[in-house]
Amino acid sequence: MAKGLDAQARQGYALIAPPFLYALLILAAPLLTILTYSFLTDGYLEVVRDFTLANYVQVWTDPIVRTVMMRSLTVSALVTLVTVLLAFPVAYYVSFMVRPEKKATWLFLITIPFWTSYLIRVFLWKVILGYNGVINSSLTGLGIIDEPLTFILYNVNSIVITLAHAYAPFAILPIFVALEKIDRSLLEAGRDLGESRAMTFWRVTLPLAMPGVLAAVLIVFIPTIGDYVTPELIGGGKIPMIANLIQVQMLALDNRPLGSALAVTAMAIVALVSVVFLFINRRFLKVRL
Amino acid sequence: MRGQGRGLQVYAALYLLFLYAPIILLPLFAFNSGTIIAFPLQGFTTGWFAQMWANATLRTALTNSLIIAVSASILATCLGIFAARASTRFEFPGKGGMMGFILLPMVLPEIIVAMSLLVVLLGMGVQLSILTVIVGHTLICMPYAIAILTTAFSSLDKSLEEAAYDLGETRWSAFRLITLPLVMPGIISSLLISFTISLDEFIIAFFLAGNQPTLPTYIFSQLRFPKQIPMIMALGTALVALSIVLLALGEYFRRRGNARMGGNPTGGFL
Amino acid sequence: MSETRYDRLDAATPMIECRGVHKHYGDYHALRGIDLTIRAGEFFSLLGPSGCGKTTLLRTIAGFEDISDGAILIDEKRMDEVPANKRPTNMVFQSYAIFPHLTVAQNVAFGLRRDPRGKAEKAALVEDALAMVGLRGYGNRAAHALSGGQRQRVALARALILKPKVLLLDEPLSALDRKMREQMQVELIKLQRQVGITFVLVTHDQEEALVMSDRIAVMFEGEIAQLDGPEALYARPANRRVADFIGVMNFLPARILGEKDGIVTAEAPGLGVVDLPARQVSRANPDDDGPTIGFRPETMTLVGPNQTHSQPRETNATIDEVVYYGDMTYYDLRLDGAAAMDGKARPVRISMRNVFGRDVQDVGTRTRLAWSPGSLVLFR
Numbered sequence: 001m002a003k004g005l006d007a008q009a010r011q012g013y014a015l016i017a018p019p020f021l022y023a024l025l026i027l028a029a030p031l032l033t034i035l036t037y038s039f040l041t042d043g044y045l046e047v048v049r050d051f052t053l054a055n056y057v058q059v060w061t062d063p064i065v066r067t068v069m070m071r072s073l074t075v076s077a078l079v080t081l082v083t084v085l086l087a088f089p090v091a092y093y094v095s096f097m098v099r100p101e102k103k104a105t106w107l108f109l110i111t112i113p114f115w116t117s118y119l120i121r122v123f124l125w126k127v128i129l130g131y132n133g134v135i136n137s138s139l140t141g142l143g144i145i146d147e148p149l150t151f152i153l154y155n156v157n158s159i160v161i162t163l164a165h166a167y168a169p170f171a172i173l174p175i176f177v178a179l180e181k182i183d184r185s186l187l188e189a190g191r192d193l194g195e196s197r198a199m200t201f202w203r204v205t206l207p208l209a210m211p212g213v214l215a216a217v218l219i220v221f222i223p224t225i226g227d228y229v230t231p232e233l234i235g236g237g238k239i240p241m242i243a244n245l246i247q248v249q250m251l252a253l254d255n256r257p258l259g260s261a262l263a264v265t266a267m268a269i270v271a272l273v274s275v276v277f278l279f280i281n282r283r284f285l286k287v288r289l
Numbered sequence: 290m291r292g293q294g295r296g297l298q299v300y301a302a303l304y305l306l307f308l309y310a311p312i313i314l315l316p317l318f319a320f321n322s323g324t325i326i327a328f329p330l331q332g333f334t335t336g337w338f339a340q341m342w343a344n345a346t347l348r349t350a351l352t353n354s355l356i357i358a359v360s361a362s363i364l365a366t367c368l369g370i371f372a373a374r375a376s377t378r379f380e381f382p383g384k385g386g387m388m389g390f391i392l393l394p395m396v397l398p399e400i401i402v403a404m405s406l407l408v409v410l411l412g413m414g415v416q417l418s419i420l421t422v423i424v425g426h427t428l429i430c431m432p433y434a435i436a437i438l439t440t441a442f443s444s445l446d447k448s449l450e451e452a453a454y455d456l457g458e459t460r461w462s463a464f465r466l467i468t469l470p471l472v473m474p475g476i477i478s479s480l481l482i483s484f485t486i487s488l489d490e491f492i493i494a495f496f497l498a499g500n501q502p503t504l505p506t507y508i509f510s511q512l513r514f515p516k517q518i519p520m521i522m523a524l525g526t527a528l529v530a531l532s533i534v535l536l537a538l539g540e541y542f543r544r545r546g547n548a549r550m551g552g553n554p555t556g557g558f559l
Numbered sequence: 560m561s562e563t564r565y566d567r568l569d570a571a572t573p574m575i576e577c578r579g580v581h582k583h584y585g586d587y588h589a590l591r592g593i594d595l596t597i598r599a600g601e602f603f604s605l606l607g608p609s610g611c612g613k614t615t616l617l618r619t620i621a622g623f624e625d626i627s628d629g630a631i632l633i634d635e636k637r638m639d640e641v642p643a644n645k646r647p648t649n650m651v652f653q654s655y656a657i658f659p660h661l662t663v664a665q666n667v668a669f670g671l672r673r674d675p676r677g678k679a680e681k682a683a684l685v686e687d688a689l690a691m692v693g694l695r696g697y698g699n700r701a702a703h704a705l706s707g708g709q710r711q712r713v714a715l716a717r718a719l720i721l722k723p724k725v726l727l728l729d730e731p732l733s734a735l736d737r738k739m740r741e742q743m744q745v746e747l748i749k750l751q752r753q754v755g756i757t758f759v760l761v762t763h764d765q766e767e768a769l770v771m772s773d774r775i776a777v778m779f780e781g782e783i784a785q786l787d788g789p790e791a792l793y794a795r796p797a798n799r800r801v802a803d804f805i806g807v808m809n810f811l812p813a814r815i816l817g818e819k820d821g822i823v824t825a826e827a828p829g830l831g832v833v834d835l836p837a838r839q840v841s842r843a844n845p846d847d848d849g850p851t852i853g854f855r856p857e858t859m860t861l862v863g864p865n866q867t868h869s870q871p872r873e874t875n876a877t878i879d880e881v882v883y884y885g886d887m888t889y890y891d892l893r894l895d896g897a898a899a900m901d902g903k904a905r906p907v908r909i910s911m912r913n914v915f916g917r918d919v920q921d922v923g924t925r926t927r928l929a930w931s932p933g934s935l936v937l938f939r
Contacts, residue, residue, distance in 0.1 A: 015378075117505070452652055453669065457670050
């Protein structure tokens, strides 16, 4: 009758099996396929089963790939920086200044725009930032500027602004959760021990909020590096990022091995960045989100 | 203190304006009679909504999107219930790894999910259709469903079900009579959020739908034609209104669930 | 010896029998061969520190956990293959597990769902059960709006309405405040006598176990260390660990001088040489440094300067500390000669009831302590 844990474990496995098998079939199998593809050779109309590292060599040496890759990383890093910096004060405000019964409403207000059509939101930024867009036409109409501003026009800046908007709630929520977890008496204790408000913020609040900030960084960085729509719509396809390149290789040029190698490299970069941040997070505090 | 609070308040208000800027513009252009999306506004019209209503392709796209979103949200929520219950109720070796793997699509760039799935489907000779989109959407909605459902399941006292079992019910009837009603708000939230995610998802739909239009892919194809944009603005306005209604519903059910459990009504989505 | 409560129970009718019950969780051995008989109609407690296996044992009796080895019988029937929902037991959970989406009456009636009786008859049963726990008229209230004490009562009514052979109570009072807890202890005793059902209580609170139980099984590390009535458990602990766990006991190192006809002669610093019969001799802990002599704080008496006493022995002492509790005063004393063995000071604690005419003595006072060897326990 040696049951006990076994019976519990069996039930657990039985329950987790459907979603796990689904993920295995729909996610793991395709990922393994492209991992395999990335080591094979591209032939005419088909993939040749010859093992090669040529795709990776090309990924790391091709100047176009490198430019796109660097651009993707820079844009993602910039978006992450801007988003998190802009989001922190808002999370701080909602956590520390808003009365407890109003917090849910604030969070609700912050999340609503996120649930509206992503494509249309991105497009509207084009409208706002465009040559005859809201900002330029208003500013010229008011006589503040004579010529439309061009630095916000269809370039990396406009991509950054658009993505910073798209991922705002993703940054605010984890920071908010981390701030909420801070024991308020710690802050009072800091003040009680004669520290200034700024010092208390710097020495108590910020370190304790750090896990949330790091989570926000990851949550913003990962999807932006794979963003396809914004460069397509805002950049007009003229400033492609890694996702666009993967799509072009996979479909338009039908070079699946190279496309796969690109995808695997992108995943590896994402994984590397995640691991680095998780490591920093662990060092900061044992608090986990 | 006051000065700092004031400054932050102003900043938070400006930030909200930044968040809402596109959404505020949306109805302005949707009801604007001008054909070019630019200021100054021309005059009031509901013509774009009429044009949207009469558009047959749009209707097909809407039907497809609704079929996909309903199917994917139900599938994702069902699978999510299994995972959430397994993770909150049972201990077994490898649980963390398995759960982490199921939640992986949440942090994986969608383009990679879409591309790898596409490559495999094409390799197997599967005909692309809304069915393949449902498969993909179920995968990406599942982590969100699990996140919501895990919260719902974990706030449940384990001994409630045991008590029902102890009082003579079977395992299944204890689940049906006690657990299910108590996590129902979570299930409804999960359905609504999965539905919203699927309805708005572009990349997977774009690559896996074959020649079938969905709302986002239809919108994407129309954004290239300036003539069509006022109608897309009208569509966007309708979608925003729908999203807000669905979200408000989801929030309502979540809070009601909390109140029923005697919990406090704070917190939010995710 | 006076007759104790449990002696009056019919010892011939066992309700629950555990025979060599083992429970493993992977490498962890939670129950290590439990042999136990709980009699029909008794109020039985499983007492021990957290992690001792008492809740696991209760849950194996309820059927929530399988046992790894051994057998459990309830009312002379093997329970191995009987699931929890078919066992003649019902449980009151630590969290009470009141269904929050149902009313009080729906909660109480929950177990009657499969009962073929009519609606009116069931409603009457529910009303009776609520009246029994003092909640008459609460039927239509929402369960989540109840106070802790009321939830507890609903949980009792919900379990008792099914007239189980055994009611299992898992730390049912631990969530209540002190006053409420003491009130519920008395109510539970009355309720148990009224319904006559066998109650099995799990608790880590030794006072609660002493107050409520006919018999108590003290558990450590998956084993039963002692099974006895409250009085025997308190006065004659089977080993030093039990003595330590239940109430307060003073320990002094002892030396065994000899043993003859079942009488052990021992010496303890400050107490001198004493002869102790076998019933006053218990087992020491394996990690003890040697034999010890123990006594309870209330078994020795401080004697005022001009008072007389009728105890056979007397020891001089100095008062180190006085702790005043209102009804009681605790004195920490240094016995003369207590440090003689190795120079270590060994304070002992004595409690005195503050009865009329007895003054609280001051710190530093030289005083006399009257006692009898009959209240000592030797742990060897």
